[in-house]
Amino acid sequence: MLEQAATRVLTCIQCGKCTGSCPESGRTPFNVRMLVRKKQFQAAVDEALPWYCTSCGACTIRCPRDVKPSEVIIELRSKLVEDGDIPVALQKALENTFVQKNPWGRSRNKRADWVEKIDFEVPHVSETQSKRLLFVCCIQAYDPRCMVIPVNVARLFHAGGLEFGILGEEEACCGNEIRRIGEAGLFEELEEENKAAFEEYGVKEIVALSPHCMNVLKKEYGDMGIKVVHYTELLAPLIEEGTIKLPGSFGKKVIYHDPCFLGKQNGIFDEPRSILRAVPGLDLLEFSRSREVSLCCEGGGGRMFFEVEATYQRNAEVRVLDAVDRGAEIIATACPFCVMTLEDPATEKGLAVKELSEILMEVL
């Protein structure tokens, strides 16, 4: 992979499309084109710079020479990880993931505690006919704000007659953020552990709750011969064909924020919108920058676990101001990281942030 990167960076023509599309460029010291240039010459890089990248993927999508600048950043980070030159909070997240298989270091045997909030039994995937696995992952399993997502999605699947199971304590962190922090070795361990469980229990389909998990399971675990989807891809047709009925009403102006790992990186733009359009009474609005050019919330690439020094306006604040301009009352999204980054600035401006399943539960 390193040789491949070395060859790739040599094809860079310094056109600047990567920097032009980067949500961190212009208002921070970070310049991805310059870092690719430095990689071309194997020149020294200021160790603070690679951590600004949010892994939004915009640069890699726009690059005309397939340099994959976002992968170049991961390689620069790998070197810093190897040398121990990484922010303390990230080091802690890596250690926690090594020990407890989640970046927050919460006990692994509490990974399935969210099922206690459900009034029907959620089986182990091995006990299902469908071998459809609901891949919950860390933030949804442990964070009190995000734990509502698996609870809601489980209820919605139940309402739609969709059979599914979980791995419970046997599930490990998907590793999407770990790979992007630059810890390739730990990522491989997580990948092997999860793949062994998928194989042992004959998993045929994986439904991810977070776009970050969906991305890594679908594109970076190699060819597992298992279908991987985001939960909105299963819910959209069930709602459209009327299998899941939404009898309530949600009379609010809702603006949809495209998560980078769902939208621009995996092309899932329509399913979340089709779900929102099916909610009775809901008035769906669009940001000035939406779909392929949606502005990153800055929650990815390890930024959930540490704060970069910032004297500038956060993207989440820019996003909230745009939502206010458009007349929105609620920002809806389909990613736990987006919920976490948008919620504080939104609350300050009197807006609510809702994960899509939260809106659905209000009208189910």
Ligand code: SF4
């Ligand atoms: S977009 Fe690609 S070719 Fe252009 S400067 Fe960036 S890395 Fe180089």
Ligand code: SF4
């Ligand atoms: S992945 Fe996004 S944040 Fe990172 S360098 Fe590319 S455009 Fe910038």
